[in-house]
Amino acid sequence: MVSPGSGRKAWTAHVATWEAFTDGRKYGWGSKQSLSNRGPAIFATDLQLSESEKCYSPTKRGKRMTNRTLIAIVGGGIGGLAAAASLLRAGFNVQVFEQAKALSEIGAGINIGPNASRVLHRLGIAEELGKAGVKPVTFDQRRWDNGRVLLRSQLGEAVETAFKAPYYTLHRGDLHRALTSAFPAERIHLEHRFTDLRDRGDHVEAQFENGASISVDALIGADGIHSAVRHSLFGAEKPRFTGCVAHRGLVPSNRLTHLGLEPRIQIWMGPGRHFTHYFVSAGRQVNFVAISEEDTWLRESWVDRGEVSDVLNAFAGWHDQVLSIIDAADETYKWALFDRAPLPRWSVGRVTLLGDSCHPMLPFMGQGAAQAIVDAATLKGCLLKFPSDVPAALRHYEHLRIPRASRLQRMSEANKTRFHLADGQSQRERDAQMARGTTDWSLAAIAWLYEHDAEVVDGS
Secondary structure, three states, X not given: OOOOOOOHHHHHHHHHHHHHHOOOOOOOOOOHHHHXXXXXXXXXXXXXXXXXXXXXXXXXXXXXXOOOOEEEEEOOOHHHHHHHHHHHHOOOEEEEEOOOOOOOOOOOEEXXXXXXXXXXXXXXXXXXXXXXXXXXXXXXXXXOOOOOEEEEEEOHHHHHHHHOOOOEEXXXXXXXXXXXXXXXXXXXXXXXXXEEEEEOOOOEEEEEOOOOEEEEOEEEEOOOOOOHHHHHHHOOOOOEEEEEEEEEEEEEHHHOHHHOOOOEEEEEEEOOEEEEEEEEHHHOXXXXXXXXXXXXOOXXXXXXXXXXXXXXXXXXXXXXXXHHHHHOOOOEEEEEEEEOOOOOOOOEOOEEEOHHHOOOOOOOOOOHHHHHHHHHHHHHHHHHHOOOOHHHHHHHHHHHHHHHHHHHHHHHHHHHHHXXXXXXXXXXXXXXXXXXXXXXXXXXHHHHHHOOOOOOOOOO
């Protein structure tokens, strides 16, 4: 990755390269004058360009797009990098702009179902996922007190055979590193906090807090639930606090050998709270998330430390396996859960949104990151389908994706109620429904999600 500490001589040379790349037009990452006034920074001119790239002129009014269409992605998280890698492999000229000083992914465990893993495998990172991930054999839903299994859904070989792609549990950092390896470091520009954009009809101009400006054929906002790109398109709107707070933690699996844990995703459901755990990091760690209903904590940071004792108190009286996992943790991190109502549209002109920037959802279907990856694949397919019309491609993208993502948002929200039922008549009816295999985690009920190939964009 290019260092922001490059000297004046180096980045003056980069200007000349960029002028060759853009036929001398101020179409990309600023003019020579604006560069020299800003001092050292990372620009697209830092790229090591091939001769063919240096001769490329971006889209001109009335001309057909080529697969060298210049695309900027705001946000270097899982969704942004998945989109970047997908689009680059399809031949598009892609740059990623990330506000952080270093490219990293915080958080802990993550679920990647077949709908997303088939996309990731096509990006060439199947080997990395196989080494770092775990393929759970089942998804078990259990009672909070006696541990009775209410529903056991097959994963593992059953899912891989049925849907031709595996189900993984991973550490977020492992997935992020794998995606980073699939995209050239010199195309990632750090310390670029997006501030504003202007759609000029035949191109989009965007500005960053460090003074940089760009002009591109399409701009993708993959900058999370507090998306600045979303704000620019649709105005300010605060996400909704869901009334749930999560504690997450990681426990070395060798501390839990006495529990005889198998490679299963287990979710324990009880009054006003639930507890999920599964293996990550090639089985070396057990990830857990303890979610409870409370309204006294509204911070959304993933780096706020919690207290193990608080989690133990919140789950007092629960099954010994739950309490043993919590007690084995050295630390926990605490954050409030927010979401947004489904949006009626994601795109305006040459700008669109992806992942949590347009469809944040509660983590109760295990599909938050997976849906961002699926967005990336569909977006690529739509841009290939409409090679001469970016706005049409983005309209088709949201036409395909909004109904599916919105459905999952609603299902995730409904699971908050279902997972947290107090013991009683409603709980007994839920348990009976689960025994019939008709809930959204049974294979038959979830097939619509897992069998979906997001790269197929034909049809209406």
